[in-house]
Amino acid sequence: MTDAHLPSPAAGRSLWADARARLLRNRAAMVSIVYLAVMALACIFGPSLVPNDFTTIHADYTRVPPSLSAYPKAEGIEAALKDALRRARLDLVAWKQDGSQLDVTVASAKPVDPRSVRYLDRSDVFEGTTVRESAADGLTMTMSTQVQHTYFFFGTDSNGRDLLQRTLVAGRVSLAIGLLAGIVAVIIGVLYGASAGLIGGKTDEVMMRIVDILYSLPFIFFVIMLVVFFGRNFVLMFLAVGAVLWLDMARIVRGQALSLKRQEYVQAAEALGVTRAGILVRHVIPNLLGPVVIYMTLLVPQVIILESFLSYLGLGVQEPLSSWGVLISQGAKSIPGAQWLLIFPSVFLTTTLFALNFIGDGLRDALDPKDR
Amino acid sequence: MTGAALTLKNVAVRFHTLDGTVDAVKGVSLSVNPGETLAIVGESGSGKSQLMMAVMGLLASNGQASGEATFDGKNLISMPKAELNSVRGRRITMIFQEPMTSLDPLYTVGDQLREPIMQHQGLPAAAAEARALEMLELVRIPDARRRMSSYPHEMSGGQRQRVMIAMALANKPEVLIADEPTTALDVTIQAEILELMADLQKRLGMAMIFITHDLNIVRRIAHRVAVMRHGEVVEEGATATIFSKPVHAYTRALLDAEPTGRKEAVAANAPVVLSGIDTRVNFSLGGGWFSGPKVVLRAVDRVSLTLRQGQTIGIVGESGSGKSTLARALLRLLPAEGAITFDGRSIAGLDAAAMRPLRRQLQVVLQDPFGSLSPRMTAGQIITEGLLVHEPGMSAAERDRRAVRAMEEVQIDPALRNRYPHEFSGGQRQRIAIARAIILKPRVVVLDEPTSALDRQVQRQIVELLRDLQKANGLSYLFISHDLAVVRAMADHIMVLKDGRLVEEGPPAEVMDHPQDPYTRRLMAAAFASTTSLERLS
Numbered sequence: 001m002t003d004a005h006l007p008s009p010a011a012g013r014s015l016w017a018d019a020r021a022r023l024l025r026n027r028a029a030m031v032s033i034v035y036l037a038v039m040a041l042a043c044i045f046g047p048s049l050v051p052n053d054f055t056t057i058h059a060d061y062t063r064v065p066p067s068l069s070a071y072p073k074a075e076g077i078e079a080a081l082k083d084a085l086r087r088a089r090l091d092l093v094a095w096k097q098d099g100s101q102l103d104v105t106v107a108s109a110k111p112v113d114p115r116s117v118r119y120l121d122r123s124d125v126f127e128g129t130t131v132r133e134s135a136a137d138g139l140t141m142t143m144s145t146q147v148q149h150t151y152f153f154f155g156t157d158s159n160g161r162d163l164l165q166r167t168l169v170a171g172r173v174s175l176a177i178g179l180l181a182g183i184v185a186v187i188i189g190v191l192y193g194a195s196a197g198l199i200g201g202k203t204d205e206v207m208m209r210i211v212d213i214l215y216s217l218p219f220i221f222f223v224i225m226l227v228v229f230f231g232r233n234f235v236l237m238f239l240a241v242g243a244v245l246w247l248d249m250a251r252i253v254r255g256q257a258l259s260l261k262r263q264e265y266v267q268a269a270e271a272l273g274v275t276r277a278g279i280l281v282r283h284v285i286p287n288l289l290g291p292v293v294i295y296m297t298l299l300v301p302q303v304i305i306l307e308s309f310l311s312y313l314g315l316g317v318q319e320p321l322s323s324w325g326v327l328i329s330q331g332a333k334s335i336p337g338a339q340w341l342l343i344f345p346s347v348f349l350t351t352t353l354f355a356l357n358f359i360g361d362g363l364r365d366a367l368d369p370k371d372r
Numbered sequence: 373m374t375g376a377a378l379t380l381k382n383v384a385v386r387f388h389t390l391d392g393t394v395d396a397v398k399g400v401s402l403s404v405n406p407g408e409t410l411a412i413v414g415e416s417g418s419g420k421s422q423l424m425m426a427v428m429g430l431l432a433s434n435g436q437a438s439g440e441a442t443f444d445g446k447n448l449i450s451m452p453k454a455e456l457n458s459v460r461g462r463r464i465t466m467i468f469q470e471p472m473t474s475l476d477p478l479y480t481v482g483d484q485l486r487e488p489i490m491q492h493q494g495l496p497a498a499a500a501e502a503r504a505l506e507m508l509e510l511v512r513i514p515d516a517r518r519r520m521s522s523y524p525h526e527m528s529g530g531q532r533q534r535v536m537i538a539m540a541l542a543n544k545p546e547v548l549i550a551d552e553p554t555t556a557l558d559v560t561i562q563a564e565i566l567e568l569m570a571d572l573q574k575r576l577g578m579a580m581i582f583i584t585h586d587l588n589i590v591r592r593i594a595h596r597v598a599v600m601r602h603g604e605v606v607e608e609g610a611t612a613t614i615f616s617k618p619v620h621a622y623t624r625a626l627l628d629a630e631p632t633g634r635k636e637a638v639a640a641n642a643p644v645v646l647s648g649i650d651t652r653v654n655f656s657l658g659g660g661w662f663s664g665p666k667v668v669l670r671a672v673d674r675v676s677l678t679l680r681q682g683q684t685i686g687i688v689g690e691s692g693s694g695k696s697t698l699a700r701a702l703l704r705l706l707p708a709e710g711a712i713t714f715d716g717r718s719i720a721g722l723d724a725a726a727m728r729p730l731r732r733q734l735q736v737v738l739q740d741p742f743g744s745l746s747p748r749m750t751a752g753q754i755i756t757e758g759l760l761v762h763e764p765g766m767s768a769a770e771r772d773r774r775a776v777r778a779m780e781e782v783q784i785d786p787a788l789r790n791r792y793p794h795e796f797s798g799g800q801r802q803r804i805a806i807a808r809a810i811i812l813k814p815r816v817v818v819l820d821e822p823t824s825a826l827d828r829q830v831q832r833q834i835v836e837l838l839r840d841l842q843k844a845n846g847l848s849y850l851f852i853s854h855d856l857a858v859v860r861a862m863a864d865h866i867m868v869l870k871d872g873r874l875v876e877e878g879p880p881a882e883v884m885d886h887p888q889d890p891y892t893r894r895l896m897a898a899a900f901a902s903t904t905s906l907e908r909l910s
Contacts, residue, residue: 008787009752009786009787009788009789009790013791013792013795014748014750014792015747015748015792015794016748263743264738264739264740264743264744265743265744265745265746267705267736267738267744268736268738268744268745268805268808269746269757270705271703271705271731271734271735271736272731272732272735272757272758272761272808272812273727273728273729273730273731273732273758273761273762274757274758274760274761275728275761278760278761282746282749282757283746286746286748286749287746287747287748
């Protein structure tokens with residue numbers, strides 16, 4: 001008996017470790033993983049780094065094109081000045097720029113009210129306006145104001161909201177829906193499909209017929225009905241999407257479970273007297289995970305597209321929150337004048353989908369044991 | 373050598389894997405003459421198949437071949453693919469091991485035979501048809517004209533392998549490479565196919581390279597033998613010489629690998645452990661909503677069996693004869709009719725939950741050491757899974773200790789218990805499967821072809837291990853196998869099954885040496901013909 005000392009076990013290399021090594025060698029997949037990570041981080045932390053809030057409406061900067069330099073542009077200052085002074089019913093006499101300091105001389109038929117500096121402050125371009133000097137008759141006045149510089153790297157939309165900020169916030173929504181609905185679909189699908197496949201017989205028949213019935217419900221109809229009953233909201237969105245997409249998952253998993261059930265190691269476990277739950281947890285599910293992981297990476301883009309589609313139809317998330325689908329839908333409407341409204345969200349969406357698909361492909365290659 | 377049909381010079385095959393490069397074949401030089409059969413023998417992993425794959429340009433994408441394979445004055449290994457295609461399939465053809473998967477299930481046998489004939493010989497359809505028919509007759513497929521329009525699934529394994537041979541021979545190749553062509557077949561069919569191949573080779577005068585791990589086959593068919601090990605040829609020579617005067621130690625070990633020894637019969641009054649009386653298993657096929665009337669298949673038809681303490685009953689028969697079904701029915705893994713008693717207690721009516729405590733006494737070891745271990749669990753987890761079920765209170769440390777003990781019993785290094793199944797060899801995996809069964813201290817173990825997927829040498833070790841375990845623990849075995857040499861070494865009682873019925877039973881000396889039933893006689897003749905076939909060749 002060797003009860004006294006147990007030889008220390010040598011480390012084993014699991015199939016997962018093998019798969020990871022194969023994945024690490026797949027350049028396209030690795031680049032995609034890094035890209036996706038950067039995208040996710042940008043969407044999570046980016047909005048707090050970009051100075052503009054995604055709900056702020058910059059009335060003076062509606063539909064400004066993307067630019068790396070700050071707004072207002074030189075030629076924009078005069079226009080903004082005139083615009084602000086027109087509201088104050090004042091005439092512009094002269095203006096002079098010194099750095100971000102601006103000296104403005106105005107005139108009017110009536111004495112200029114010192115409170116009219118507010119009209120300048122109200123604009124997005126100027127702030128901290130003060131009266132420098134007033135003429136004795138009060139008909140002219142020199143004001144001093146600061147030009148407020150704002151960056152719109154992606155331009156602004158028709159309401160004057162920063163597109164960069166909106167794209168990042170929309171990315172949060174899209175990725176979150178993709179991930180959450182993906183996970184919901186996978187969990188329901190795996191448990192349901194694996195149980196059906198493993199139990200088999202009448203139970204399997206009934207369970208799969210339920211799936212067939214749910215399949216035959218038209219998806220859009222189903223979503224419209226949900227929206228009508230519960231109103232539009234974020235949680236409902238991914239419940240609806242997840243509730244439909246688990247059906248695919250359940251079918252795939254059931255098929256896998258059926259073939260796993262005939263594997264000799266499952267038979268061996270049965271002969272050991274292992275209960276059904278034990279077989280499900282210890283043998284069937286771990287061996288299912290390969291295809292499930294692959295399918296999930298392909299499912300997430302599917303969910304994002306579905307969400308975009310619903311948002312495009314106007315059944316998606318509510319303003320001011322948006323998703324890539326919503327932005328693309330809005331961008332498509334403003335295509336003649338402002339292409340950037342379509343281009344930026346589309347680039348974000350498509351590159352993310354690309355990356356997800358590459359990762360899915362890479363995972364499939366990595367987990368496919370036929371390679372061995 | 374001038375006049376050789378195919379000459380290999382310094383052929384090497386290298387695979388690039390995750391663990392670095394693997395040299396599967398390390399510089400092999402061989403040649404085969406027209407009208408000659410060269411057998412390449414070696415255990416799995418010796419590189420014998422990869423050598424031929426390299427010659428045919430069929431290596432997996434991570435494989436790389438070097439050296440020379442001269443055929444008709446040209447080197448096949450460096451040849452561009454287009455040129456190679458005019459040689460392979462026409463002048464050099466190949467037969468693979470698995471007749472079930474080498475034929476395309478979507479086309480009729482006739483279509484599949486016609487296509488290479490039309491492609492390589494440029495014959496019109498009608499002429500190709502005639503040639504295809506001629507080929508089917510050549511390989512002695514009964515009722516060949518009707519068979520032309522059959523699909524592969526309508527044929528038996530042996531017939532499919534005949535079709536494969538017909539396809540390989542249709543273009544009158546100069547070299548035929550056969551890669552374990554009979555391994556997947558039953559012994560009786562194996563004998564027929566071998567005889568057919570030897571005959572065709574003599575008539576058509578081609579060179580044949582026959583890859584196998586089974587020395588019995590070599591003796592029947594080959595003129596010359598090359599023994600391969602670890603990617604190298606260790607010995608080469610005329611068949612008779614190799615068998616009578618082997619030089620290399622490895623060749624001697626291979627020749628010596630036949631399992632030996634006999635098992636003593638148990639005392640007639642030894643207690644009965646497991647018995648089944650008039651066991652019947654029926655499978656009903658079809659009978660769904662749209663699939664027409666039910667067809668009842670009698671997989672096991674009224675077979676009775678009594679297993680005593682310490683006894684080994686060998687159950688033999690062809691595939692489909694109901695051997696495994698019978699054993700599974702007795703363990704109540706399949707619904708069966710008839711009285712089944714274990715330890716004097718009827719277990720026929722027990723449900724799954726009531727059977728569970730008995731499961732630890734009734735264990736099973738399955739055929740496929742690759743398939744019977746879950747690939748995502750470590751060896752230690754696999755071995756101790758039964759303890760989770762039957763001794764749920766046991767601590768993890770205690771389970772680990774038991775795993776170590778079980779691994780020592782089956783002679784695997786216990787330090788390997790955190791390894792995964794794919795890191796073990798076939799023989800080691802089968803030992804793990806045995807450890808999983810014996811860790812529960814069972815009384816009956818069903819061994820369902822436990823040695824069939826293993827090389828001869830490993831087979832012998834496993835047989836010895838099983839015998840030792842039986843002696844040490846007083847186990848009773850139900851030993852299922854189609855390999856009669858192994859059964860003879862293991863069993864003290866033999867039952868011959870055919871089509872679910874018991875044909876003959878008795879002690880091995882009687883059943884094997886003096887078979888009464890014509891079917892048993894045929895089986896024994898096919899299995900033990902090897903010893904008499906040497907004369908036929910010379």
